[in-house]
Amino acid sequence: MEQPRTLRRAATVRSILAATVLARIAVLGTNRVFVAADDGRTIVTLDAVSGVVRRVYRSGGFVSDVAVDTRTGTLLLATLNGTASGGPARGSVRVLDEATGTVLRVVAVGMGPLRVAVDDADRRAVTVNYNDGTASIIALPRR
Numbered sequence: 001m002e003q004p005r006t007l008r009r010a011a012t013v014r015s016i017l018a019a020t021v022l023a024r025i026a027v028l029g030t031n032r033v034f035v036a037a038d039d040g041r042t043i044v045t046l047d048a049v050s051g052v053v054r055r056v057y058r059s060g061g062f063v064s065d066v067a068v069d070t071r072t073g074t075l076l077l078a079t080l081n082g083t084a085s086g087g088p089a090r091g092s093v094r095v096l097d098e099a100t101g102t103v104l105r106v107v108a109v110g111m112g113p114l115r116v117a118v119d120d121a122d123r124r125a126v127t128v129n130y131n132d133g134t135a136s137i138i139a140l141p142r143r
Contacts, residue, residue, distance in 0.1 A: 031047060031048040031049050032045055032046070032047065032048060032054065032098075033045070033046045033047075033048045034046075034066050034068060034075060034098075035066075036059075036063040036065070036066045036077070040059075040062040040063055040064075041058060041059050041060075041061075041062065041063065042056060042057070042058060042059070043056070043057040043058075043059060043063065043066060043075065043077065043096075044056050044057075045057075045098075055101060057075075057096065057101045059077055059079060059094065060079070060094060060103070061077075061079030061080060061081045061092060061094065062079060062080040062081075063077050063078065063079055064078045064079065064080055064112075064113055064114055064115070065077075065078040065113070065114065065115045065116045066078070066116070067116045067117055067118045067125065068098070068118065069095075069118050069120070069125070069140055070118075070120060071120055071123075071140075072140070072141055073097070073098045073099065074095050074096060074097060074098060074104065075095070075096040075098050076093050076094075076095055076116050076118060076125050076138075077093065077094040077095075077096065077116075078091065078093055078109075078113040078114070078115065078116040078127050079091065079092050079093070079094055079113070080112060080113070090108070090111060091108070091109045091110055091111060091112055091113035091127065091129060091136075092106050092107060092108055092109060092113075093106070093107045093109055093113065093116060093125065093127060093136075093138055094106050095107070107136075107138050109127045109129060109136035109138070110127065110129030110131070110132045110134040110135070110136050111129055111130075111131035111132040111134075112129055112130040112131030112132070113127040113128070113129050113130070113136070114127075114128050114129065114130040115127065115128045118140070123139065123140040123141070123142050124137055124138060124139060124140060125137070125138040125140055126138070
């Protein structure tokens, strides 16, 4: 009979007080953390060591998730684009240059993208679209 394993608790490196409850987080290996705030429209870049805010982005749509393409240094924001009728929101993935905050492209995806993930090896991003039960695959640059 297998014995239950004891889980070790990880140490907290640093706690940061934030004005809003933080919801979605992505980490870039260069000591930067990207956080989508609960207002859904603000992305904050933090220095992972000091906790200092490095940049604040406005998204252009309600951000449901954020991922980082480490090869190109771009942020991928799964966003809900509201409808005038209040029906299910069309979705998109906004690709931003991390250094400048410039939107490089906007890719239409299914209804209500809930999550986005990057597959560095295959150079693809995938969204899971809640409202229509689909997944969208986005080709990423190979540079």
